[in-house]
Amino acid sequence: GQQLNQSPQSMFIQEGEDVSMNCTSSSIFNTWLWYKQDPGEGPVLLIALYKAGELTSNGRLTAQFGITRKDSFLNISASIPSDVGIYFCAGFLSNYQLIWGAGTKLIIKP
Amino acid sequence: SQTIHQWPATLVQPVGSPLSLECTVEGTSNPNLYWYRQAAGRGLQLLFYSVGIGQISSEVPQNLSASRPQDRQFILSSKKLLLSDSGFYLCAWTSQGKAFFGQGTRLTVV
Numbered sequence: 001g002q003q004l005n006q007s008p009q010s011m012f013i014q015e016g017e018d019v020s021m022n023c024t025s026s027s028i029f030n031t032w033l034w035y036k037q038d039p040g041e042g043p044v045l046l047i048a049l050y051k052a053g054e055l056t057s058n059g060r061l062t063a064q065f066g067i068t069r070k071d072s073f074l075n076i077s078a079s080i081p082s083d084v085g086i087y088f089c090a091g092f093l094s095n096y097q098l099i100w101g102a103g104t105k106l107i108i109k110p
Numbered sequence: 111s112q113t114i115h116q117w118p119a120t121l122v123q124p125v126g127s128p129l130s131l132e133c134t135v136e137g138t139s140n141p142n143l144y145w146y147r148q149a150a151g152r153g154l155q156l157l158f159y160s161v162g163i164g165q166i167s168s169e170v171p172q173n174l175s176a177s178r179p180q181d182r183q184f185i186l187s188s189k190k191l192l193l194s195d196s197g198f199y200l201c202a203w204t205s206q207g208k209a210f211f212g213q214g215t216r217l218t219v220v
Contacts, residue, residue, distance in 0.1 A: 003153075031207040042116075042200050042211030043154075050207060088154070090209065096142040096161050098209055102153040 006089050006101025013079055014109055021087060021104040022073040029091035029099075032065050032072040037086045037103075046087075047074070076106075084108055112137035116201045116212025123219055129174075129188040131215050133201030136182065141203040143184040145176055148198040148214075160184060191219045 004023045013019055023032070031050055035043035047058050049065035049072060056063055062075045072091075076083055089101040116133045123129060135141050145157040156169045158176035166176050173192050177185045184201060196219045201212040 033208065040198075040214070040216065042202075042214045045208060045210065048208055086151075092204075092207060096159060096204065098144070098204060100154050100156075105151070 004089055004091060004099055004101040006104055008104055009102070010105040010107065012107050012109055015079060015081060017079055019076040019079055019083070019106060020073060021089075022071060023089035023091075023101045024071040025091065025099070026070065027093060027099075028069045029093065030069070031092040032063070033090040033092075034061075034063050034072070034074045035088040035090065037088065039085070043088055079106075079108060081108055112203075112205070112210065114201065114203055114210055114212045116215060118215060119213060120216045121218070123191050123217065125193055125219055126190045129186070129191050129195070129217070131186040131199055131201075131217075133184045133186075133212055134182055135184075135203045138182070138203070138205055140181060141205055143178065144202040144204070144209075145184065145186045146200040146202065148200060150198075154200065158186070193219050195219050 004025050006023045033048050034046045036046055037043040047056050047063040052065055052069045053067050054065040060077045065072055086103045086105050088103050091099050113136045142161050144159045146154040147157055148154055159167050160178045163178055163181055174188050199215045202209050
């Protein structure tokens with residue numbers, strides 16, 4: 001099925017570093033969502049974006065809805081050990097058709 | 111507030127045995143419901159979605175089936191499990207441009 005292009009696939013970072021990941025698509029989306037999944041758990045919604053150009057923060061997390069409505073990025077500032085996990089982007093093509101990225105695995109170097 | 115319940119959390123089943131995973135949503139009516147499967151460290155694969163009672167759409171031909179006998183109940187079934195059915199199964203519902211997940215079921219077919 002259709003999938004968003006999410007990059008990078010994985011990231012190895014030092015604690016305290018900033019993190020950036022993004023998703024792109026050839027289709028226009030009306031909504032962009034960012035999720036975090038911990039091992040053995042369901043994904044949890046971090047940020048929802050509904051307008052082109054919208055910039056939204058949730059604590060150390062910041063996400064933006066691209067002007068073209070075909071992309072979005074998620075930034076994490078000053079990473080901490082509990083940020084480890086898999087981050088997914090998702091977008092609604094219609095009111096029920098939800099398309100997902102393949103995920104970005106965040107690993108913090110000891 | 112809306113909540114989603116998915117059970118069991120873990121399941122070990124022999125090859126050839128039947129399967130029934132149940133998901134219920136509370137606090138909302140006529141939700142769009144979804145079943146996803148996730149291989150270890152991988153992305154979300156949409157299996158089925160439903161926009162109403164008795165309405166099931168299948169994304170991937172496979173050994174599984176889904177049913178929606180009530181508005182807020184979504185069931186994933188199999189008559190005979192295969193080894194390849196092992197994985198992490200997630201139920202989700204969407205509302206107002208957001209998706210919410212259950213805690214997931216870890217299925218191991220032996």
